[in-house]
Amino acid sequence: MQHHPVTVVTGGSRGIGAAVSARLAEDGHDVVIGYRSNAGAAEEAAAAVRAAGRRCVTVEVDTADETDVDRLFDAAAGLGPVTGLVNNAGVSGPVGTLADADAEGMRRALEVNVLGYLLCARRAVRDMKANGGGAIVNVSSAAATLGAPGEYVHYAAAKGAVDTMTVGLSKEVAGDGIRVNAVAPGVIWTEFHADPERPAKLAAGIPLGRSGQPSEIAAAVAWLLSDEASYATGTVLRVAGGR
Template sequence: MRQPLTIVTGGSRGIGAAVCARLAAEGHDVVVGYRSDADAAHDVAKAVRAAGRRSLTVRVDTADEASVDRLFDSAVELGTVTGLVNNAGISGPNGRLADADADGMRRALDVNVWGYLLCARRAVRDMTRSGGGAIVNISSAAATLGSPGQYVHYAATKAAVDAMTTGLSKEVAADGIRVNCVAPGTVWTGFHEDPQRPAKVAAAVPMGRAGQPQEIAGAVAWLLSDDASYTTGAVLRVAGGL
């Protein structure tokens, strides 16, 4: 049995950091991909090591092909990559689409769609040669709710992630690679422009509250585990009933 080694993009904070901690607890070595906060990434890696697993941090711009290749090349230091969590993402401008900054929207598309595609492409190439693996894409309930008045462009990127998951899962199933997706609702993280947004939207959630990063991490860990060995192409909604 191969030692699980998983790359987590956007692993220095929020959902990504919670995923790293959960995977370490379940026996994964973890590569923490981060964009800018090196100190936070090193803290996450330290927590992984405290759980008895190996870890390294790699600065990466997932929207840049060469940077993505460096991320995966660096992971070889720990062994053979068996998993990828495509988590790095940005909201882009907040507000009505008619008022949105074009450059901000384009950057959101670059990170949330192009970045996911580049990381998944490299993962598939490596996993095909090494005997398979698993990819979990982080989407959002916004993919079906649309986020009107807030960030329609962001919702569109997450709908693209859902479609990517469906298509790629069918494309690589025969290669021993599973591709699934977790679609969180509003979660208490630093992602929000308004730090109190999770509290403000709670009344609209059937369960009456926003989620915690650890609750998303549990879903991701299951999809990467052997318990999900017959699961591919799934979009697992973890959104409190929305």
């Protein structure tokens, strides 16, 4: 019996995560969508996966909670050996200057954006070692190098941590047949922004003259998970329109 790739996508119900889930289904992956609270959106994303002829399960999960993470991957194992993880679940936390940011909002953002990625990667590595290898793609951000001044310096700092984790973990697990890469999106048209018009307002400052589409990030993620990227590990692929 032929096994299809089984890939876990956290934050898979909306925006970049939903686009990634749909694209992976087109590429032959069975998909496990982790979502935080919007069951309706998760089911819509799952329907897109199934429309492409692939299997999909949705799991409500707080990625910063290791018990939830284990439940997510246990559910994924029901589809077969987990071969891929897309670490995508994230929150911006407070928007504004660091001087005005509340500590609890920053703490939650760091928990989801850093600890959540680490916990999901930890479990994925454990499973992939047992299953003969796999690939992890961390969704970072161009903010990691731009710093996001006046918007969310703490979020940029968290994404800097994601880039470092990508490099370190890639070296740690290369011998186990596991590749670890990241995609760093620029400004993308999603519901992530506190101001829905932010992608339009920032377009003039982007060399390509526009903000990006979720499908453009999904294509990069799909490539890094594919066999075509077999010699790529420890890389942060920037997809940011030139920023």
